[in-house]
Amino acid sequence: MTNKLNLNNLTKSEEDYLKALFQLLVEGGSAKVGNNQLADYLKVSPASTNNMIKKLKAKKYVASEKYGKLELTEEGKSIAVRLIRKHRLWETFLCNYLNFSWDEVHEVAEQLEHIKSHKLINELDRFMDFPTKDPHGEVIPNADGEYSVLPKITLSSLEEGAVCQLVSVNDASVTFLKYVSEIGLALSSEIKVLEVREFDSSIKIQFNNIEETVTRKFADNVFVKVI
Amino acid sequence: MTNKLNLNNLTKSEEDYLKALFQLLVEGGSAKVGNNQLADYLKVSPASTNNMIKKLKAKKYVASEKYGKLELTEEGKSIAVRLIRKHRLWETFLCNYLNFSWDEVHEVAEQLEHIKSHKLINELDRFMDFPTKDPHGEVIPNADGEYSVLPKITLSSLEEGAVCQLVSVNDASVTFLKYVSEIGLALSSEIKVLEVREFDSSIKIQFNNIEETVTRKFADNVFVKVI
């Protein structure tokens, strides 16, 4: 029972790797995540991830056997969640107070999430009156690291005739987010799946009296709640 | 006339060295700054500064001859001023919106000043309605990098009987700033120099009907305007 108040002496890179693992394992819901998959996600070489994983295993943030799949320890998860909390709070601040649009915030938040100061992030939270969702509809973990990982149902997984509400979007692609806004979709939009085309998996949807055809790739990045 | 919109591909370290040089040369008013002095200021070895100075000379941010004194080019100064602008705007934000006290802001601002986003800092400036002074009384450069470097008159430089107003304080020491607040001094305080003691250069001052004796070291970090 020593380090409840965690020193957090991690480098920016170590933090990024833990966050990536968390996003693949927990938020992405992948049962198994391998070294190459992590390398792919982080856009670095497999040699780099292999090397970093060794370091994180030595520090007890990651657990895995040689040639086995990667897992996060409780401590590893805790660090990742705190990073995600910071990321989403900053995104919210940029959008709600500094006139950033939802496609502009992610890149800057990638930098801001590494600022080390408990007071900073908790005061920012208070200043915004404890927001629970970020500009992309993603849940913001609270100061104790608690938050609900909503099961991510993609628009692409729905059948013809389904009616749903847009809950959140993948925040990492600027062009995707601009596209979403441009066609008139937003958080809470009510969407009806009119047609799922077998040929190319494109989907015809309806919302706000608008009809649009979107690709499978687009629909994979839109998360919904069926109603 | 190529790079008006500067890419600013500098590392955190390169930025820190340029800022340190600026603070010694321009804000500190030293006519000459040498390699070892810079090393001292940054708390790194002379070998480290020597190495970094070479890099900054290659990039045309610093000019100097071998064994000669260090100088900043216009481009070097410009980068330093932008960094100082960011630092002071963040300090102001932390103090005025996030309940930080003036002794808590410097360390966090040292991290925040390296966040790369023109929009972020200019929107933060607008959000706070373009403040001109930071919590320590230091002048905040505007978006064009313009600002007045006030001649820094230290409290220690005054003679017996002088009356002055506290304009700014050195922001880098937490214990110093706490001490300043504790004895009841603040920005704009009117101070009278009652006595300068020859023995140990300690100074007896009066302000708000309070009399205090402070050391030379203390008075060196208090900047005033004679009235």
Place this chain on the structure above:
DNA sequence: TAAAAAAGTTAGTTATGACTAACAAATTAA
């Protein structure tokens, strides 16, 4: 002005975190 001290430089080492190339193990397909 010669010796001592201070200031500045260079060489070589370390840690972090990338990379490529080569290789080994595990999985998938034929």
Place this chain on the structure above:
DNA sequence: TTAATTTGTTAGTCATAACTAACTTTTTTA
């Protein structure tokens, strides 16, 4: 069940930015 492919690992290299130790140049002091 062998062969091909994918996945994972290792070795060696590079860049950044620190360090110590040894050395040289400049400045100061006697």
